[in-house]
Amino acid sequence: xxxxxxxxxxxxxxKWIERRLPIFGLMHSSFVAYPTxxxxxxxxxxxxxxSIMLGLQIVTGVILAMxxxxxxxxxxxxxxxxxxxxxxxxLLRNMHASGGSMFxxxxxxxxxxxxxxxxxxxxxxxxxxxGVIIYLLMMATGFMGYVLPWGQMSFWGATVITNLFSAIxxxxxxxxxxxxxxxxxxxxxxxxxxxxHYLLPFVIAGVVVLHVWALHVVGQNNPAGVEAKTxxxxxxxxxxxxxxxxxxxxxxxxxxxxxxxYMPNYLGDSDNYIVANPGVTPPHIVPEWYYLPFxxxxxxxxxxxxxxxxxxxxxxxxxxxxxxxTAKTRSSKYRPLAKQFFWIFVVVCVLLGYLGAQPxxxxxxxxxxxxxxxxxxxxxxxxxxxxxxxKPRPIPNSIADDVLAxxxxxxxxxxxxxxxxxxxxxxxxxxxxxxxxxxxxSQKWSFAGPFGKYDRGALQRGLKVYKExxxxxxxxxxxxxRNLADPGGPGYSTAQVAALASEYKIKDGPNDQGEMFDRPxxxxxxxxxxxxxxxxxxxxxxxxLPPDLSLIAKARSYERGFPWFVIDLFSQFQxxxxxxVTALLEGYQKQPAGVTLxxxxxxxxxxxxxxxKMPQPLTNGQVTYDDGSPATLEQYAKDISTFLMxxxxxxxxxxxxxxxxxxxxxxxxxxxxxxxxxxxxxxAH
Amino acid sequence: MTTASSADHPTRRDFLFVxxxxxxxxxxxxxxxxxxxxxxxxxxxxxxxxxIEVDLTPIAEGQDIKVFWRGKPIYISHRTKKxxxxxxxxxxxxxxxxxxxxxxxxxxxxxWLVVIGICTHLGCxxxxxxxxxxxxxxxxxxxxxxxxxxxxxxxxxxxxxxxPYQFVSDNKIQIG
Numbered sequence: 001x002x003x004x005x006x007x008x009x010x011x012x013x014x015k016w017i018e019r020r021l022p023i024f025g026l027m028h029s030s031f032v033a034y035p036t037x038x039x040x041x042x043x044x045x046x047x048x049x050x051s052i053m054l055g056l057q058i059v060t061g062v063i064l065a066m067x068x069x070x071x072x073x074x075x076x077x078x079x080x081x082x083x084x085x086x087x088x089x090x091l092l093r094n095m096h097a098s099g100g101s102m103f104x105x106x107x108x109x110x111x112x113x114x115x116x117x118x119x120x121x122x123x124x125x126x127x128x129x130x131g132v133i134i135y136l137l138m139m140a141t142g143f144m145g146y147v148l149p150w151g152q153m154s155f156w157g158a159t160v161i162t163n164l165f166s167a168i169x170x171x172x173x174x175x176x177x178x179x180x181x182x183x184x185x186x187x188x189x190x191x192x193x194x195x196x197h198y199l200l201p202f203v204i205a206g207v208v209v210l211h212v213w214a215l216h217v218v219g220q221n222n223p224a225g226v227e228a229k230t231x232x233x234x235x236x237x238x239x240x241x242x243x244x245x246x247x248x249x250x251x252x253x254x255x256x257x258x259x260x261x262y263m264p265n266y267l268g269d270s271d272n273y274i275v276a277n278p279g280v281t282p283p284h285i286v287p288e289w290y291y292l293p294f295x296x297x298x299x300x301x302x303x304x305x306x307x308x309x310x311x312x313x314x315x316x317x318x319x320x321x322x323x324x325x326t327a328k329t330r331s332s333k334y335r336p337l338a339k340q341f342f343w344i345f346v347v348v349c350v351l352l353g354y355l356g357a358q359p360x361x362x363x364x365x366x367x368x369x370x371x372x373x374x375x376x377x378x379x380x381x382x383x384x385x386x387x388x389x390x391k392p393r394p395i396p397n398s399i400a401d402d403v404l405a406x407x408x409x410x411x412x413x414x415x416x417x418x419x420x421x422x423x424x425x426x427x428x429x430x431x432x433x434x435x436x437x438x439x440x441x442s443q444k445w446s447f448a449g450p451f452g453k454y455d456r457g458a459l460q461r462g463l464k465v466y467k468e469x470x471x472x473x474x475x476x477x478x479x480x481x482r483n484l485a486d487p488g489g490p491g492y493s494t495a496q497v498a499a500l501a502s503e504y505k506i507k508d509g510p511n512d513q514g515e516m517f518d519r520p521x522x523x524x525x526x527x528x529x530x531x532x533x534x535x536x537x538x539x540x541x542x543x544x545l546p547p548d549l550s551l552i553a554k555a556r557s558y559e560r561g562f563p564w565f566v567i568d569l570f571s572q573f574q575x576x577x578x579x580x581v582t583a584l585l586e587g588y589q590k591q592p593a594g595v596t597l598x599x600x601x602x603x604x605x606x607x608x609x610x611x612x613k614m615p616q617p618l619t620n621g622q623v624t625y626d627d628g629s630p631a632t633l634e635q636y637a638k639d640i641s642t643f644l645m646x647x648x649x650x651x652x653x654x655x656x657x658x659x660x661x662x663x664x665x666x667x668x669x670x671x672x673x674x675x676x677x678x679x680x681x682x683x684a685h
Numbered sequence: 686m687t688t689a690s691s692a693d694h695p696t697r698r699d700f701l702f703v704x705x706x707x708x709x710x711x712x713x714x715x716x717x718x719x720x721x722x723x724x725x726x727x728x729x730x731x732x733x734x735x736x737i738e739v740d741l742t743p744i745a746e747g748q749d750i751k752v753f754w755r756g757k758p759i760y761i762s763h764r765t766k767k768x769x770x771x772x773x774x775x776x777x778x779x780x781x782x783x784x785x786x787x788x789x790x791x792x793x794x795x796x797w798l799v800v801i802g803i804c805t806h807l808g809c810x811x812x813x814x815x816x817x818x819x820x821x822x823x824x825x826x827x828x829x830x831x832x833x834x835x836x837x838x839x840x841x842x843x844x845x846x847x848x849p850y851q852f853v854s855d856n857k858i859q860i861g
Contacts (some may be wrong), residue, residue, distance in 0.1 A: 059720065063720060063723055066723075066724075067723075067727075081727070081729060084728070085727040085728040085729045085730075086723055086727040086728075087719070087722040087723050087725055087727065088719035088720075088722055088723050089723060089727070091719050092719065092720075092723060246709075480729070480732065482728070482732045486728075512743070522735065523732060523735070524729070524732035524733050524735055665712060668708070669705075669708050669709065669712060672701070672704060672705040672708055673705060675701055675705075676701055676702060676705045679698050679701055679702075
């Protein structure tokens with residue numbers, strides 16, 4: 001890599017190595033002496049942020065792979081046991097899952113920055129194309145990673161995305177079979193996706209090395225878009241850029257930590273807490289938020305092959321960007337027209353993302369079509385045209401001149417606002433549930449908010465309700481008796497748990513005679529299921545399968561709608577699950593006139609479609625409480641919802657407590673970094 | 686160019702740099718903990734490692750059984766009079782890892798030898814009723830243990846380990 005390096009190690013050992021492998025000189029010239037334009041703004045710190053994110057994803061991913069089982073029958077359960085049983089497993093899983101979103105968020109900022117400041121223009125074409133390759137690899141990696149938990153969205157996402165290839169004429173179906181390794185998405189698919197998901201990040205890391213190499217050959221672009229000419233235009237990478245990047249990274253980590261500790265499920269889909277079922281497609285298949293704009297383009301075109309081509313073209317067109325935009329002026333700062341159209345393009349992308357999460361019907365399709373046309377017009381018509389007709393403003397003679405001429409930060413603040421909006425269409429994924437459904441009323445929960453804790457009494461009462469009522473039909477198979485004594489749980493002692501466990505008969509064996517036998521439960525055993533298998537459960541319940549309740553509080557959700565999903569991100573609202581469970585238990589009503597119900601179903605105000613197979617399970621006075629709490633349906637519903645929330649998220653208290661500590665530390669650190677950065681840069685100005 | 690201020694005159698800037706660096710270093714080290722701690726046995730493994738009970742009634746004199754506790758094979762031998770005698774007649778001080786047989790069994794249950802069946806050399810499983818000492822013979826590297834599970838010959842440095850156990854009744858032990 002380039003950069004004037006007069007690095008001469010003085011230590012004899014380093015000298016000895018340096019003569020044989022000049023690695024210290026390479027590091028020194030690349031990351032210490034490397035001249036970096038002195039006018040870079042904070043948008044340039046996203047390169048460093050992306051490197052950190054790639055590193056973190058690889059580290060957490062390698063760790064998760066130590067505990068994950070890539071088998072269609074075991075994958076879902078192994079992810080649950082990571083979250084529930086592995087030391088800090090919940091933390092590592094949240095880091096990895098939110099990390100994917102953060103990685104994409106950062107890469108989008110990085111790409112839009114390149115677009116705005118013309119960083120793809122001569123001589124940086126190869127640098128840009130390498131970036132597009134990294135982006136494509138990221139998309140493939142992210143997609144395959146999302147398949148691994150083997151929930152409903154994993155499975156159907158895999159089915160839908162692999163089926164894209166069936167659009168290829170003649171050989172499409174053969175290619176899809178090849179991708180699957182079977183006649184449908186199944187165990188072989190999961191295995192190869194796991195293998196590739198492990199491999200591709202290292203390929204990305206390799207291409208990143210090329211990307212950085214290319215960057216160091218041609219030098220960084222900068223907000224002024226003029227090349228560095230004299231030494232006055234640049235500052236050495238270390239300490240100037242390193243400290244600035246460090247500050248940028250520490251701020252980004254704050255955003256990241258918000259999701260890890262407080263909103264871990266905000267960016268995910270509740271359907272992915274239901275184990276993959278090849279027989280039932282979720283009502284709305286929605287990809288992760290970072291694919292939504294392309295998904296909208298795919299769906300806006302009524303022809304299968306054309307839709308697939310349009311979707312891939314939307315990405316591939318980026319490769320040709322350096323030759324589509326031939327304007328000599330790089331930075332949009334000096335291009336009045338290009339600047340306006342850039343922001344319109346950003347809005348188009350955000351809106352496409354929003355539409356990608358909406359059901360493909362009515363006005364949404366028409367809007368998506370118009371925006372798809374806008375997307376391609378920007379690249380294929382507008383940019384080439386602007387290059388010819390636009391009259392740019394004069395550019396500064398040098399970077400030093402640019403630094404001296406103070407420029408307004410108006411565009412930056414607009415950019416921040418829009419980037420935020422971009423991040424938020426994440427939440428629009430939750431909009432997808434456009435069922436004709438009553439919204440459950442929001443309850444007051446003790447576990448809501450950044451300092452939320454479970455109400456021990458409610459957990460214990462909820463357990464009683466589960467044992468006496470729900471457990472007749474519903475399993476709770478991810479919960480072991482020992483969990484009832486875990487910190488942050490119902491707060492039983494180990495002796496109480498052992499006594500409770502011994503009330504249950506657990507099937508064990510075979511014994512020396514080769515026979516299965518019943519024995520009293522032990523704390524290590526899991527709650528036994530009421531039925532030996534799904535078929536038996538269906539027969540006993542009029543054809544309906546009572547779902548396992550271990551994850552129900554996270555597997556059920558409802559649409560919050562705009563602007564609530566944006567507000568929820570800041571207010572940390574994530575109690576849709578318990579709200580829904582409570583509403584469902586209280587929502588049994590006489591069917592309204594004119595509504596006919598199928599045989600064996602009951603009318604429930606809050607159940608999607610209103611016809612539920614479960615008869616009203618709880619009524620006033622059904623369960624006797626020992627602690628004097630009212631024996632009312634309202635109280636039962638609240639208690640069982642609290643209990644089920646704990647069952648779904650047993651480490652929530654630890655998560656929020658650690659989150660607080662991390663936030664205090666990160667804010668302190670970001671403050672220190674800010675002042676350090678100011679001190680260091682004081683010399684440069 | 687930048688930070689070269691001498692140690693004699695610590696400045697406010699030096700303090701800031703040191704504080705930031707120290708914060709980053711300490712924070713980084715603490716952050717490592719979850720990444721290391723995750724390698725330890727998880728909660729389900731620990732729970733599955735709880736004590737087990739073994740019924741001794743079916744084991745006739747001179748026989749032994751192998752049970753698993755925490756993934757380790759445990760040999761439970763119902764020793765014959767001869768075996769006990771052999772184990773007790775040897776001079777303890779002459780052994781590579783001196784330990785009396787009485788210290789390796791429970792008082793009043795001298796016929797029961799309970800040992801973890803893992804060779805103390807490199808972890809292979811010794812074969813019962815083999816070797817020259819009426820005890821165990823490890824096929825990997827030829828270590829020989831006597832009828833008390835003590836190392837007598839070969840590369841193993843120590844006696845077969847006795848797991849924590851107790852007699853719940855005359856015919857039942859609890860391991861762990």
